[in-house]
Amino acid sequence: MYPVLFFIFAGLAVAGAISLLVQRQPIYSALSLVAVMGALAALYLLLGAEFVAAIQIIVYAGAIMVLFVFVIMLLNAQPAEAPGRSRVARALGYPLLGILIAELGGMVAAHFQNVKLTSGEYVVHVAQIGDALFRSYLLPFEATSILFLAGILGAVLLAAHTEDEAPGKLYIGEAPPEPNLIPYDSTEGSTTYNGAGQPVRTDLPAHPSSEEVRS
Amino acid sequence: MHVPADYYLRILPELVLTATAVLIMLIEGGARLGSRAALSGTVALIGTAAALASVAVQSAHRGEAFSGMFRVDGFSLFFHGLIIAATLIVLLLSIGYLRAQRLQRGEFYALLLFATVGMCLMAGSVELIMVFIGLEISSICSYALCGFWRASARSSEAALKYLLLGSFATAFFLYGIALTYGASGSTNLYVIARSLSDVLAGHGSLILVAAALMFVGLAFKVSAAPFQVWTPDVYEGAPVAVTAFMSAGPKAATFAVFLRIFYVALGRYSHTWFWMIWVAAILSMCLGNLGALRQTNMKRMLAYSSIAHAGYVLVAFAALGEHGISAAMFYLACYVAMNLGAFAVISNLAQQNERFIDLHDYAGLGFRFPLQSVCLTICMLSLIGIPLTGGFLGKLFIFKAAFQNHLVGLAIVGLLNSALAAYYYLRVIAFLYMRPATVEVSQPQRSLSMNVAMVACAVGVLWLGIAPNSLLNFVVHSAGALTGR
Numbered sequence: 001m002y003p004v005l006f007f008i009f010a011g012l013a014v015a016g017a018i019s020l021l022v023q024r025q026p027i028y029s030a031l032s033l034v035a036v037m038g039a040l041a042a043l044y045l046l047l048g049a050e051f052v053a054a055i056q057i058i059v060y061a062g063a064i065m066v067l068f069v070f071v072i073m074l075l076n077a078q079p080a081e082a083p084g085r086s087r088v089a090r091a092l093g094y095p096l097l098g099i100l101i102a103e104l105g106g107m108v109a110a111h112f113q114n115v116k117l118t119s120g121e122y123v124v125h126v127a128q129i130g131d132a133l134f135r136s137y138l139l140p141f142e143a144t145s146i147l148f149l150a151g152i153l154g155a156v157l158l159a160a161h162t163e164d165e166a167p168g169k170l171y172i173g174e175a176p177p178e179p180n181l182i183p184y185d186s187t188e189g190s191t192t193y194n195g196a197g198q199p200v201r202t203d204l205p206a207h208p209s210s211e212e213v214r215s
Numbered sequence: 216m217h218v219p220a221d222y223y224l225r226i227l228p229e230l231v232l233t234a235t236a237v238l239i240m241l242i243e244g245g246a247r248l249g250s251r252a253a254l255s256g257t258v259a260l261i262g263t264a265a266a267l268a269s270v271a272v273q274s275a276h277r278g279e280a281f282s283g284m285f286r287v288d289g290f291s292l293f294f295h296g297l298i299i300a301a302t303l304i305v306l307l308l309s310i311g312y313l314r315a316q317r318l319q320r321g322e323f324y325a326l327l328l329f330a331t332v333g334m335c336l337m338a339g340s341v342e343l344i345m346v347f348i349g350l351e352i353s354s355i356c357s358y359a360l361c362g363f364w365r366a367s368a369r370s371s372e373a374a375l376k377y378l379l380l381g382s383f384a385t386a387f388f389l390y391g392i393a394l395t396y397g398a399s400g401s402t403n404l405y406v407i408a409r410s411l412s413d414v415l416a417g418h419g420s421l422i423l424v425a426a427a428l429m430f431v432g433l434a435f436k437v438s439a440a441p442f443q444v445w446t447p448d449v450y451e452g453a454p455v456a457v458t459a460f461m462s463a464g465p466k467a468a469t470f471a472v473f474l475r476i477f478y479v480a481l482g483r484y485s486h487t488w489f490w491m492i493w494v495a496a497i498l499s500m501c502l503g504n505l506g507a508l509r510q511t512n513m514k515r516m517l518a519y520s521s522i523a524h525a526g527y528v529l530v531a532f533a534a535l536g537e538h539g540i541s542a543a544m545f546y547l548a549c550y551v552a553m554n555l556g557a558f559a560v561i562s563n564l565a566q567q568n569e570r571f572i573d574l575h576d577y578a579g580l581g582f583r584f585p586l587q588s589v590c591l592t593i594c595m596l597s598l599i600g601i602p603l604t605g606g607f608l609g610k611l612f613i614f615k616a617a618f619q620n621h622l623v624g625l626a627i628v629g630l631l632n633s634a635l636a637a638y639y640y641l642r643v644i645a646f647l648y649m650r651p652a653t654v655e656v657s658q659p660q661r662s663l664s665m666n667v668a669m670v671a672c673a674v675g676v677l678w679l680g681i682a683p684n685s686l687l688n689f690v691v692h693s694a695g696a697l698t699g700r
Contacts, residue, residue: 138218139226139281143336143348146233150329150352153240154359157322158374 005046013039026077030068037061051126222280225287227269228295229335235262236328243321255321256310259328263306266331267299283403284342289693293544294338294471301463301551302331304668308559309456311662315567316364316454323363327460330356334468341479343392343402346472350388350436353465354381360460361453373452380445381435388432394425395480404480412483419487426481426488430495433476436469438518439525440498447506450518455565455572458514459558462521463551470528470547474540477532478697485535492533496625499526500632507639511574513561516639517554520598523636524550530622530629531613538616540694545687546613549597549605549679556594556672560587563665564656571656577643579652584659588647590669595640597676600633605679 016035023029037060044053133141223230239255270292277287305327313319333352340346358381362374392402398421399407411422431442438446450458477488503523510516528550531543564580564587565572581588597606610633617626679686 136282137284137344139284140342140344140348143345143352146329146332147348147352147355149237150326150333150359151355153322153325153329154355157320157326157359158362158365 002046009039009042024079026072030065030072034061034065049124051129221276224272224276225280226285227272228266228299229332231262231266231269232328232332235259236325239321239325251321252319255324259306259324262328263299263303267303270295270299284345285339286341287339288696289689290697291339293690293693294467295335297467297548297551298331298334298338298464301555302327304555304672305456305460307664307668308459308562311660311665312456312562315660318364326356326360331464334464337468338471341404343395347389347392351385353468354385357461357465360457361449363457364454369452370454373449376445377449384432384435387428391425391428391432394421394428398422398425404475407480408482422484423487426484427491429476430491433469433473434495437466437525438522439495439529440502440522443499443502443522446522447515447518451512451515455514455558455562455569459555459562462554467547467551470543474543489533492529493625496526496529496533497628499523499529500629504632504635513572513574517557523632527610527613527629530617530625533625534616534620534622536620537694537698538619540697541690542612542616544690544694546609548686549609552672552675552679553594553597553606556590556669556676559665559668559672560591563587563659566657566659574643574646576654576656577646578650580656581648586666590673592644593673593676595643599637599640603680605676608680608683
């Protein structure tokens with residue numbers, strides 16, 4: 001029974017991953033990722049890792065995927081255009097993919113007899129996880145909270161902005177696009193010095209919010 | 216769970232820094248707009264100075280903490296001191312810099328301190344999971360700091376490039392950890408070393424792949440070739456204070472991790488990973504110095520120079536053994552001092568919107584701004600490796616270690632590169648003192664903290680070059696502790 005279930009869910013995960021890559025619509029890709037996450041959760045359950053399976057559903061399939069879908073819908077993402085395929089990539093990629101598959105297949109075939117698909121032998125209870133987390137892994141646990149705090153702080157710093165510091169309004173070391181926008185305190189002659197004779201960038205699109213300031 | 220008090224004393228600098236960073240976040244939320252930037256800066260300075268002092272407390276309580284995950288020995292003490300001192304200098308120069316750029320926001324200091332916590336954790340951890348978390352804390356703070364100057368398109372570009380490539384490198388490192396765990400059954404460096412010596416045969420190829428993957432991740436962070444491509448763009452785009460920070464602390468912390476992982480955990484396999492280091496050292500030195508020759512933007516030039524200096528440290532790394540470790544540690548101390556000194560001067564002269572960042576702006580400044588020019592000259596001479604400066608002794612020990620371990624080719628390439636590098640460092644001095652001014656550079660903002668930073672670095676460089684005995688003794692002892700003697 002276990003091998004059958006394993007192959008069903010493993011196949012589902014692989015199929016979902018392939019679908020994730022080949023879909024043109026971002027929303028279909030995101031939904032394929034949900035399928036991968038769900039199939040992985042089932043595999044964890046088969047291994048006896050109930051807690052990890054539940055977390056997988058709650059965190060990945062729940063929170064993170066909802067966020068993905070939200071962003072895709074909010075940004076109104078368009079279907080991706082087929083990228084120009086380079087000949088080098090094709091000439092190298094397909095043979096290398098073939099070698100990889102052959103090698104993996106060979107390894108699986110060589111060891112297939114020795115592998116037993118068993119499950120449920122190492123059931124880990126939540127109590128054991130908590131024990132490990134708050135005893136032997138106490139320091140990493142606490143350090144992770146610093147990591148999250150720093151991440152949140154950085155994200156807020158970069159995302160929240162005031163009117164006068166909208167992104168992309170200033171070009172370091174080059175002539176400013178419109179000198180009157182920049183609060184320089186000296187004359188224009190010395191400020192428009194073009195460092196190293198680099199061309200002034202005019203090809204970059206102006207940020208929408210800089211338009212508002214100008215008007 | 217009962218945690219012994221000793222454990223807390225062993226991570227005291229980290230605790231002090233974290234508490235200070237949280238306090239700054241509270242100040243930013245609470246204090247009035249006019250006063251809070253200055254207040255945050257002062258609090259950050261006091262907190263960092265306290266953290267530096269608490270390294271002394273830490274040194275009185277050597278040993279392991281938190282189930283053998285964290286280790287206070289000479290090696291980690293050295294890097295704790297170096298990293299926190301570097302942060303102190305960066306804080307001093309960024310207080311003046313942020314005021315000149317009108318970018319005074321306390322989040323800058325909080326992120327800087329969090330990054331320092333991450334780096335200290337990297338320096339003291341003997342557990343790959345902890346190393347990874349420390350690396351991530353410092354990296355994520357660096358990504359955010361790169362984009363701190365939001366009005367500048369270059370700054371945002373730098374942040375995005377660094378984030379994308381850095382995440383990629385981190386994934387490599389994590390994969391390497393996973394394979395190491397697969398081969399040895401543990402993530403503790405000392406346990407890995409033991410179990411790898413038990414199961415000698417069979418796991419060689421797995422360990423080689425794991426070492427290669429971890430090498431990719433770490434070489435990216437120290438900007439060693441061939442993983443250095445991001446460095447010039449990110450260093451150029453980030454605000455000067457952040458560039459100064461990135462070129463000093465994270466490099467030292469990553470090299471600490473590098474040395475610990477490869478010497479302690481994978482020491483028995485040095486014959487397999489030795490060649491990776493050798494090739495990376497040669498490539499870093501050559502690509503860095505050749506790239507720097509044609510740069511006129513000071514930040515970009517120092518970016519290439521930092522690639523080259525990563526190469527010199529890798530030479531010491533490849534020299535295997537205690538001499539190599541102590542040479543690498545000493546060189547890192549010199550490198551941090553001279554690089555931070557150069558960046559302190561650059562950030563002072565850059566002024567608002569970083570107008571004066573090009574080499575041609577420096578023409579004729581030598582006699583107009585004597586303090587800045589003298590400090591910059593000392594740092595440049597040290598970067599070349601002129602006697603009486605720390606850079607000279609650092610290079611001397613590195614090449615001596617390389618010769619002692621019969622790496623004659625590597626040492627000769629390094630010496631040739633040092634001669635090549637003299638060209639672009641000396642050019643800065645020549646512009647300062649021997650060229651007439653072409654650009655009218657206005658008087659830089661008077662800032663006591665910036666002056667302190669510049670003078671401290673210059674004095675540090677000279678001190679390391681003239682009276683290095685106490686530091687050298689310490690370094691040699693702690694290198695012995697790392698190799699287990």
